[in-house]
Amino acid sequence: MADQLDAQTLRLVFQSRPDILAGIQKAADTPARTALFNDIASFVHEQLSTAEPQNVPTAKRRRVDIAQLPPHTQPNGHTQVTVLPAGTLPAALSADAAAADPVLLEVKDISVTAPQRKKYDLCFTKSFLYARASGTSVPVQGIVYPWKDIEHAFYLPVPDKSQTQYNYVLLPRDSYLPTAKQASTNANDRQQPLEPLVFTVPATAPKPGSIGGPSAAAAEPVSDTYSSLFHWALVTSMRSAGNHACQLVASDPKLFHSVARQPHRPGEKAVHVKAFRGSKDGFLFFLPTGILWGFKKPLLFLPLDRIVAVSYTNVLRTTFNMVVELDTDVAPGDVSNAPAIEKEVEFGMLDQEDYQGIDETYVRRHGLADRSMAEQRKAKRQLAENHRKPAAAGDEAAAGEDDANGLTALERAQREAEQQLQDEEDELEEDYDPGSEGDSEGEGGSSDDEDEDDDGEAQDDEEEDDGEDDEVGSMED
Template identity: 80%
Template sequence: MAPQLDTQTLGLVFQSRPDILAGIQQAADTPARTTLFNDIASFVYERLACADAPDGPASKRRRLDIAQPPAQTHRNGHAQDSVPPAGSQTGALGADAAVADPVLLEVKDISVTAPQRKKYDLCFTKNFLYARASGTSVPVQGIVYPWTDIEHAFYLPVPDKSQAQYNYVLLPRGSFLPTAKQASASAVDRQQPLEPLVFTVPATAPKPGSIGGSSAKTAEAVSDTYSSLFNWALTTSLRSAGNHSCQLVAADPKLFHSVARQPHRPNEKAVHVKAFRGSKDGFLFFLPTGILWAFKKPLLFLPLDRIVAVSYTNVLRTTFNMVVELDTEGSSDGSSTVEKEVEFGMIDQGDYQGIDDTYVRRHGLADRSMAEQRKAKRELVENAKKAPADGEGDASAAGGADGMTELERAQQEAEQRLQDEEDEMEEDYDPGSDGDSEGEGESSEDEDDDDDEDEEDEDEMGTAED
């Protein structure tokens, strides 16, 4: 069987030079030339993979492993007629394909905080977003994102900063749900998803000379601030790549904001609450599409359509814990290792009403706090800050003054109710209504005396009338 031209590898290597690719296709008119062009394309592809591995032997091995499928395809003589979609994680697409993609927009000196913490230049191409070190031409290993692989994108203010800054959070598929610690051998062997990308921009305009690429002139019209530039660039790139399901979501203080006053920016409502996950402190953002835990690794995002119930536990005088129960079936990444429950601790008690009333109930999330397994732990100060609805609740509003926990207070109230009911039953008991038995001691003579007295009274009244 005559070898066929490996159009997949050739397309990746010479994507920026369609003239060379057309010349190869015309010149590959014999089996020998076809084999030669396939060998050249495979060699260049592997060299690009090696050149893009500055972080050491481990990353180099990973890049070579990714590069092997096209080379093996060529050696077996089976060509593929079309290039896999840019979002595929299995078709040798990554840094090599990104290098071959022309840069449409480049924004220099952006502070990336995840998956690595360093300043990089961010490059936008038709199919990819990637970071590269200043003065280099190759993407940084592990920071190459096909547009079609991005499932969620967020634009959020950075907490606890005196100067306003904003974080962009991009979550690839399969990277944001909490997974169980136990993993089978097959799970370890399969390719891991990309890590979330987080980068920070100030509230100012881009620096002169920091924007490049063939779309730089178009970008200047929307470059009043870094935020307006990236909002436009991300939205446009996702749509151009055919990823219409991913929308850039911003935090909305009308949907949720904390009652806590921000000491750094007191006039700005905080759209986050402080919390802990295990021993790590971080921030919870209650967003239109779900709950985001950031910005400590691992970032978590719990979409609304995956949340089964929200419960509250370990409620103390000043803090409480929130447990989010997840639907573990039908995971979009095919994984069955998603944790069923995620607990966030040490949330300020003052934010309970905003979380429960404004967010949980508004979105129709089931509240299973009264379920039997949680009754012993549940405490809910129905909020001292919430105005009593029908003249009640003054006593509960003063909760905490007696030094008791909510659980102890609830038990005391239950015992008091039982005691009050018993007292009411005793007060309602009328000894004289149980029959005539207690009147049996009266004699008939007494009754006759009473009748005679009544007749004498009537005679006296008649004489007076006459």
């Protein structure tokens, strides 16, 4: 009806902006305005539903889940399911929400290398980090990152460059683990996760006039270099958005460094090793929180708490391969159609000179070759995940919540193990019999039992039995 708002379409188009929805409902106080808002919502919905991004093959189209996109029922009763390119609607809504969020800090002319290779202006808002082309005010779709969704952040030197440069690597949730190619027959039905963001900065100070926004004055004291500026901006923004779990991790030559000499920067220790992932060449970084392979797509990060074991294959005179076995269990609370994780990941053609450093300095130090340590890491990861995503009341299996005694699943397991060990020790003490169990109970000794012992032990047992008999007699008196 013309005098009623099309609530279904409005919710779909503005689901990320409840404030806009509330404003429309308040302003739709006449039939003319109501009809206008309905026309606007229908037009935007039609544009989003039929939009075809440039360079997106038809094969990447996917059928949107009915739960995410309400179907339109035709007059004949048939249901029309809208078909969209993968990620189009969520990306559009995310970009719309980011565009409406006031920019607090802007850093111009930053070299982004993933998910696209181009220079962009990076914009920091209260809820988002996004890229936009110079001279525009519209975020680039696919390069819009909610602060709350960033799970890992790294600061790494760029290899094989004569001038010192650094890469910032931001990994959103579900973007960094290797997924099996045959993960699911319904892979096209899943909303595609954000790709990792990688951008490069020089070791120099920002160019004059490249920093803008209301927070530019607050950023001035930390703008001696690009690195100090982005360290401050990233950490401050994530904390302000409530993301306290993600830490900005830097490579540490004290934790690991290659013995190979860098021809481009000979005075600097290399914190990476060259390696192949299939036919693609890249670099392995052995970091305090896990192993990163970059910077070719797809980037991989293998957290320590996901690694079950590390082994070596194809050991030749100058090279070897490294196989990392992963825990493939999904996190508690994950949806059932989450992409399957590869069980093993192999990196090839590592230099033999780096074997000792990798194996002794990193793998063994972190217990990555010990499966018992892997179980402990898994338990800690699950405990942390349960803490971040508590389950609904009553769902004990999914959340690992405390039991009636206030113990977590990990603490219960530790207590059960300690109790089992104590029970075994008690059983051993009870089973230990020097040959005079009957005497200790006041029933007298058996010469047959004593004959089974050797001569020396029998003599010692007799002396102990005499003392025990005296004690028993005193107690009976």
